[in-house]
Amino acid sequence: MTHMDILEELKRHPYEYARKYKSERGRPIVGYFCSYTPEELIFAADTLPFRLFGTGEHIRLADTHLQAYCCSLVKGALEDAMTGRLDFLDGVVFPHTCDTIQRLSDIWRLNLPLGFHMDVVLPVKLNALSSRRYMIDVLMEFRRNLENAFRKKITDEALLDSLNTYNRIRLLLQKIHDLKYEYPGVIAGEDLHSIMMASMIMDRSELADVLERIAGDLESRKNTSPSPPGERIVLSGGSCNLLDIYGIVEEAGAAVVGDDFCTGSRYYEGLLTIDMNPVEAIAERYLTRNVCPAKHSGLSTRADNIISVVRERKAGGVVFVLLKFCDPHAFDYPSLKGALDQEGIPSTLIEIEDQSSADGRVKTRLEAFIEMLKRKDRKEGELSGAGK
Amino acid sequence: MNSAGIDIGSISTKAAIMNDGVLMGTKVIFTGYNAEMAGKKVLDTVLAELNLPPESIDLVVATGYGRKSMASADKIITEISCHAAGARYLNPRVRSIIDIGGQDSKAILIDENGSVIDFVMNDKCAAGTGRFLEVMAGALEVDLDKFGEISLRAESPSKISSLCTVFAESEVISLISKGESRENIIAGIHESICGRISAMTHRIGIKPPVMMTGGVAKNIGVVRALERIIGTPIEVSMYAQENGAIGAAFLAQNLAAV
Numbered sequence: 001m002t003h004m005d006i007l008e009e010l011k012r013h014p015y016e017y018a019r020k021y022k023s024e025r026g027r028p029i030v031g032y033f034c035s036y037t038p039e040e041l042i043f044a045a046d047t048l049p050f051r052l053f054g055t056g057e058h059i060r061l062a063d064t065h066l067q068a069y070c071c072s073l074v075k076g077a078l079e080d081a082m083t084g085r086l087d088f089l090d091g092v093v094f095p096h097t098c099d100t101i102q103r104l105s106d107i108w109r110l111n112l113p114l115g116f117h118m119d120v121v122l123p124v125k126l127n128a129l130s131s132r133r134y135m136i137d138v139l140m141e142f143r144r145n146l147e148n149a150f151r152k153k154i155t156d157e158a159l160l161d162s163l164n165t166y167n168r169i170r171l172l173l174q175k176i177h178d179l180k181y182e183y184p185g186v187i188a189g190e191d192l193h194s195i196m197m198a199s200m201i202m203d204r205s206e207l208a209d210v211l212e213r214i215a216g217d218l219e220s221r222k223n224t225s226p227s228p229p230g231e232r233i234v235l236s237g238g239s240c241n242l243l244d245i246y247g248i249v250e251e252a253g254a255a256v257v258g259d260d261f262c263t264g265s266r267y268y269e270g271l272l273t274i275d276m277n278p279v280e281a282i283a284e285r286y287l288t289r290n291v292c293p294a295k296h297s298g299l300s301t302r303a304d305n306i307i308s309v310v311r312e313r314k315a316g317g318v319v320f321v322l323l324k325f326c327d328p329h330a331f332d333y334p335s336l337k338g339a340l341d342q343e344g345i346p347s348t349l350i351e352i353e354d355q356s357s358a359d360g361r362v363k364t365r366l367e368a369f370i371e372m373l374k375r376k377d378r379k380e381g382e383l384s385g386a387g388k
Numbered sequence: 389m390n391s392a393g394i395d396i397g398s399i400s401t402k403a404a405i406m407n408d409g410v411l412m413g414t415k416v417i418f419t420g421y422n423a424e425m426a427g428k429k430v431l432d433t434v435l436a437e438l439n440l441p442p443e444s445i446d447l448v449v450a451t452g453y454g455r456k457s458m459a460s461a462d463k464i465i466t467e468i469s470c471h472a473a474g475a476r477y478l479n480p481r482v483r484s485i486i487d488i489g490g491q492d493s494k495a496i497l498i499d500e501n502g503s504v505i506d507f508v509m510n511d512k513c514a515a516g517t518g519r520f521l522e523v524m525a526g527a528l529e530v531d532l533d534k535f536g537e538i539s540l541r542a543e544s545p546s547k548i549s550s551l552c553t554v555f556a557e558s559e560v561i562s563l564i565s566k567g568e569s570r571e572n573i574i575a576g577i578h579e580s581i582c583g584r585i586s587a588m589t590h591r592i593g594i595k596p597p598v599m600m601t602g603g604v605a606k607n608i609g610v611v612r613a614l615e616r617i618i619g620t621p622i623e624v625s626m627y628a629q630e631n632g633a634i635g636a637a638f639l640a641q642n643l644a645a646v
Binding site (some may be wrong): 346349360361364365367376379 | 455466
């Protein structure tokens, strides 16, 4: 098996991986939901942080507790928990992000005997004077809760090791994405998707080694990789259940050259400072990293970031991907689109629920958007040609 | 140079034949179960009517939801680009297109060269589409072709609040049992569709002149209601339903010229 095969297998059968891992290593597994979960602390407690995406099975039990306006991530995860598919978990962490995740936490606590249960309520406003102190307090409490739950002291040494491992992983993910975005033909979008999914599931030390090999492979073949399709696209929005958007966009005839997903760039961007208190280092990264729409760090920070990614990557347009019923992202969309319109950056919106909902209608929209960008390119080409 | 544009929609399939930039003829048939067969059949029929042998066609462009099933097409282009091209052919001054088809509706903004600047599609549910009208025609036992003129005689359009086709149908049934007139109910149905369409047009900020295309453009009641709601006159060509196919044939002409 190649390194890519290992990751692909893991993407296909994440729960089998977890069961096998637990029986072979005897390590506890802690489920979590979003990139505002301080994974570094979970890993330092000698437990495996395991991000929950839901498997997209038919919803039979979860709807007893959830309303029709809940997203497919929350529905899928609750369904998996209620049907026993997540019985390998020793605990679950719910970060304070959207309303639905908070309610899910309560439903879970009341109905599912799955051990350790913890809400990590990080501040919502990240640019207030008290945000930093508040963030550090919450993280320290989370550290103590983990220690009590798993009867294991998280030493500063163990935490520093964890920070170093995460820095190594994030640097490698950054490198792999940079290569993909500069040489879109160097690796298929579908494979990038496998890498991201495995990165939030696999044993992190082993993951770092596998990523190192993959980054090396890509580096060595970047110059001989097939030339990319013409239109360069930046993805924005959210697909918290990590659908294979890269594959869908590539199939429609464009290359993904940037993103602001929490399952993409926000997962790996920003390194942890090693020469400071490790808990403060985790807080610092959250305070300075780009935000998700469930947090706030200024009125235009998200728009400014997308515009700068588009410029930096020389992208032709932005595709907003919204998970159906995700209200934080839906509320941000009109102002982000407005900001892009003002800069003359074309954008389009697709809404999806699960992999199978990315059907003909979504493809028609993407293909029409790509036709529009091609025509714009051609016209601009003619104009600049005529001016010479 | 002869080209054919085939628009395979969810309810009907349209063909247009063009010769050296001039429209020669069009044809509309029902799509039915087999999209590929429908594409073939509509092309054969329009060619027979024009007395043209199949080999006289130099280029075929397919569009519409069934576009990928047309294996014999030389090129596949989405209905967004084709509707823009069709409107450009029929009236080059048009800057916005509202297309209401069988299973989706769209608003398209185009520049002075006929290029798409922005577009928005409703494809989430049947409300605001031709299918919505078909369901209502069934409930009211009225021929869909009569909807337009009947609605113009309404005294005060009924209020249809629901956004969902299934629930709207039961609202209509309760209106019928309350003894509300067909005229008022049909006018209410049109207002409800136009409310949705107008919300969509605001998202991209449409500019006049506006052209309406797609099968629903043949319904004068919808066109008048929409004009009132968005506050601008709407142009409807006699080829509204075939506009996508005409655009496909027109784009094929340009492809040949390159």
